[in-house]
Amino acid sequence: MEVKMLERLMESFCTVDDFCNAFLPQWKADLIGNGTAPRAPELGLCVSEIITILLMRHGSQFKYLKSFCNEVIGEVLCRYFPAMPCYERFVALQQSVWIPPLHFLCSRLEHRISIYYIYSTALAVCHHRRIGLHQTFAGLAARGKTSMGWCFGCKLHLMFNHLNETVALKLTPDNVYISNFL
Structure with a gap:
């Protein structure tokens, strides 16, 4: 794998992870709820990993997210994303965390x-x-x-x-x- 792609991956992840570490606690504190967290399965990937994968796909030549997940993440970058779920689960995960990527885009x-x-x-x-x-x-x-x-x-x-x-x-x-x- 190209060193340039790995450097871009690490740089993107560090930027996104720094943003998520600053944004998520403040965002969760501002949410309105009844005080109890809803029971749900674990995400598998953290929010910063999901945003990084979406950013990488946007910067790649792949037209479809499914082929990007299967070919690049599933085969080439599988050791960097060991908890990567199947494509269908990843689509559900990305839909459940759409507020942080939106704020990340606004900040950039x-x-x-x-x-x-x-x-x-x-x-x-x-x-x-x-x-x-x-x-x-x-x-x-x-x-x-x-x-x-x-x-x-x-x-x-x-x-x-x-x-x-x-x-x-x-x-x-x-x-x-x-x-x-x-």
């Missing part, structure tokens, strides 16, 4: 330069049969059409410059078109 926003790319992804909040009962994202979630079909939820718009640095991000209802982000 770069100055606007010249050429920009916008990436939008739909974040489904509930199954389409439960739209009438859904109340958590009542003011933000909406029905919208994606390339994969209809979805009820939000859209995360990310703007990158020509150096692949995140310049801006915005969370909108799912029916907002990408040109309205500008």
Whole structure:
């Protein structure tokens, strides 16, 4: 494996881990709850490992997360991520920890330069049969059409410059078109 890729992995992980060590205790203290922690299975990977894997996939040539997890993480980097679950479990893990990566991206926003790319992804909040009962994202979630079909939820718009640095991000209802982000 290339030394450059390992150096990038270590640098990314250290940056993300430092952020998580500072952010997570404050975030957990600010959460509103009834005082008891819900019973759930262990994550297997820590939040900083999940964010690092997502950042590495973004910087790679892989188009799909599944092929990246199976080929790079599963075969090449398996000794650096010994607790890496299967792809399906990793997708569930990444969906359960989406607040810390969002704050990490906001903390790393770069100055606007010249050429920009916008990436939008739909974040489904509930199954389409439960739209009438859904109340958590009542003011933000909406029905919208994606390339994969209809979805009820939000859209995360990310703007990158020509150096692949995140310049801006915005969370909108799912029916907002990408040109309205500008």
